Amino acid sequence: MKSIHIAILGATGAVGQTMLEMLLERKFPYRKLTLLASCRSAGKEVSVNGQNFVIQEATPQSFKGVDLVLCAAENDVAGFFIPYAVKAGAIVIDNSSAYRLDPSVPLIIPEVNKEAIKHHQGIIANPNCATIIALVALAPLHRYAHITRMIVSTYQAVSGAGIGGMKELNDQMQALADHKPIQTKYFPYQIAYNLIPQIGDFNDKGYSSEEMKMQNEGRKILNAPNLAVNCTCVRVPTMRSHAESITVEFDEPIDVSTAKELLINAPGIKLVDDPINARYPMPLESQNQDLIYVGRIREDISTDKHGLSLWCCGDQIRKGAATNAVQIAETFL
Amino acid sequence: MKSIHIAILGATGAVGQTMLEMLLERKFPYRKLTLLASCRSAGKEVSVNGQNFVIQEATPQSFKGVDLVLCAAENDVAGFFIPYAVKAGAIVIDNSSAYRLDPSVPLIIPEVNKEAIKHHQGIIANPNCATIIALVALAPLHRYAHITRMIVSTYQAVSGAGIGGMKELNDQMQALADHKPIQTKYFPYQIAYNLIPQIGDFNDKGYSSEEMKMQNEGRKILNAPNLAVNCTCVRVPTMRSHAESITVEFDEPIDVSTAKELLINAPGIKLVDDPINARYPMPLESQNQDLIYVGRIREDISTDKHGLSLWCCGDQIRKGAATNAVQIAETFL
Numbered sequence: 001m002k003s004i005h006i007a008i009l010g011a012t013g014a015v016g017q018t019m020l021e022m023l024l025e026r027k028f029p030y031r032k033l034t035l036l037a038s039c040r041s042a043g044k045e046v047s048v049n050g051q052n053f054v055i056q057e058a059t060p061q062s063f064k065g066v067d068l069v070l071c072a073a074e075n076d077v078a079g080f081f082i083p084y085a086v087k088a089g090a091i092v093i094d095n096s097s098a099y100r101l102d103p104s105v106p107l108i109i110p111e112v113n114k115e116a117i118k119h120h121q122g123i124i125a126n127p128n129c130a131t132i133i134a135l136v137a138l139a140p141l142h143r144y145a146h147i148t149r150m151i152v153s154t155y156q157a158v159s160g161a162g163i164g165g166m167k168e169l170n171d172q173m174q175a176l177a178d179h180k181p182i183q184t185k186y187f188p189y190q191i192a193y194n195l196i197p198q199i200g201d202f203n204d205k206g207y208s209s210e211e212m213k214m215q216n217e218g219r220k221i222l223n224a225p226n227l228a229v230n231c232t233c234v235r236v237p238t239m240r241s242h243a244e245s246i247t248v249e250f251d252e253p254i255d256v257s258t259a260k261e262l263l264i265n266a267p268g269i270k271l272v273d274d275p276i277n278a279r280y281p282m283p284l285e286s287q288n289q290d291l292i293y294v295g296r297i298r299e300d301i302s303t304d305k306h307g308l309s310l311w312c313c314g315d316q317i318r319k320g321a322a323t324n325a326v327q328i329a330e331t332f333l
Numbered sequence: 334m335k336s337i338h339i340a341i342l343g344a345t346g347a348v349g350q351t352m353l354e355m356l357l358e359r360k361f362p363y364r365k366l367t368l369l370a371s372c373r374s375a376g377k378e379v380s381v382n383g384q385n386f387v388i389q390e391a392t393p394q395s396f397k398g399v400d401l402v403l404c405a406a407e408n409d410v411a412g413f414f415i416p417y418a419v420k421a422g423a424i425v426i427d428n429s430s431a432y433r434l435d436p437s438v439p440l441i442i443p444e445v446n447k448e449a450i451k452h453h454q455g456i457i458a459n460p461n462c463a464t465i466i467a468l469v470a471l472a473p474l475h476r477y478a479h480i481t482r483m484i485v486s487t488y489q490a491v492s493g494a495g496i497g498g499m500k501e502l503n504d505q506m507q508a509l510a511d512h513k514p515i516q517t518k519y520f521p522y523q524i525a526y527n528l529i530p531q532i533g534d535f536n537d538k539g540y541s542s543e544e545m546k547m548q549n550e551g552r553k554i555l556n557a558p559n560l561a562v563n564c565t566c567v568r569v570p571t572m573r574s575h576a577e578s579i580t581v582e583f584d585e586p587i588d589v590s591t592a593k594e595l596l597i598n599a600p601g602i603k604l605v606d607d608p609i610n611a612r613y614p615m616p617l618e619s620q621n622q623d624l625i626y627v628g629r630i631r632e633d634i635s636t637d638k639h640g641l642s643l644w645c646c647g648d649q650i651r652k653g654a655a656t657n658a659v660q661i662a663e664t665f666l
Contacts, residue, residue: 173510238528283526295530
């Protein structure tokens, strides 16, 4: 597998750039690495750890000889190019939501359901960032006692809207400091010093697309078609680590000390749970790395139905997107 | 009642200052207005709408001839002075948590349980800010179908830590812009670009004191001793409007359109619920005023137990504290 040719589609965005960094940081073995983006970026140079890469324009012909495509493009671009990549014989790991609910496409978090990869037919989907962060935290508990219901409120960083989202928060902060008018482009309202309870579009029941991903992708990943999920997704003025307040009901008893023991030994998780000493997960502490921080684990005092509540944080660009995709790629090595 | 002598105890803090502003803005009729604070502030002048007031040092003798005390002091100061005020014959409306759970002290949100005031024995308690904001939104629904369970995740502004908390967020933003080290005093960690899942101290079950207030005060205010409440309280980098993601279960069916109808006609509420057109409550829109904004009302798709979810925001200093206290005072007019 040393002779692998990898392409990153959408290499100029926050996730695409971080996919490149993660391939290098994790010393992913490759023969050739091709960075693809729109014609606007073609010819630009990207430098990571002293290595230079030139962006090429993505075309339907770009995938000849490519073994593995990491796709960080938006849905419409992903949906256009991925069939060409598959036809050219590549395996595609796609971070868009275009194929996530396709029954023929495995939806994978390696710590949670790595075994489902084997059913792939050329495309493997990378889940939504908030879903990855929640399920890395919950899967070890779900293996012990099945989760029947999740109630989730998210605190989602601006990086979810890409480099433009991060720049928008910084620019708004600067404008406010300079007493200048603020600009909005990636978010519908000012996000600096604000909260926006909308991520994606709303369905006719009043849930946003981001909220429904937690249900639909969660059911698929946990192989739990009846899992009950109620999610409220909120954009907050943090930079790149999502946080989530999660209340779960289980079909069997699970106490707090058992939950902590399961989580302390689980892959991909850092248990930070000593509230008396002011130790709990926070966005600033969990960003720029791959671990999901989990803490504030406590009995749900509002139910006698085997409930727990917890609080988790994780870097949205890394484990929420780029690292998870590279970890999927690593399973092919 | 035109001959009333009012004192504000703790007049130099964010809540005390706003109590003064609200008395003037709402044209509360008084004969005399005395502003009391610690000896550090004695002699300082406060100016509101062109009217000047001189701060006096609070002593046990300060309450002679005072009819009504609005107390915005911390618990220990409130607990020390209030018995003197009551002994001097004043009625005390106390924003601290010192007396809130005392069975002889009514805990009042005028829109919710005004009738309980009549049992007072000199002290009336003002509830916790997050509790006021949640219950103004929920009480109209609770009157229609009893709430049996609430699961709440809060997004609480820095004003909850007073003027010092607001200054700390601003100072941290400025320091980050200037590439200088940040200082923390009112919050245990940097709050700029961060989230801190701790407000108050933790009990041995892992819940913070702020989280338990939602249960304990909520039960008392709604006169629902068995109300099940699970709350997660989080400090976020917004300035003065708290937001809350709330999921509730009712003992009887209540559909979304009924809930909206109840809320649109309820006092103290502004229904902002048109997500398709990007209309929902936000901290920036709901601050510096007294209405609680409620929206994102939807069926809880994770239960068949008559569940709704909603999102609400309200100014923590005004309706969450100062205005609510002044509204209680107005019931005596």
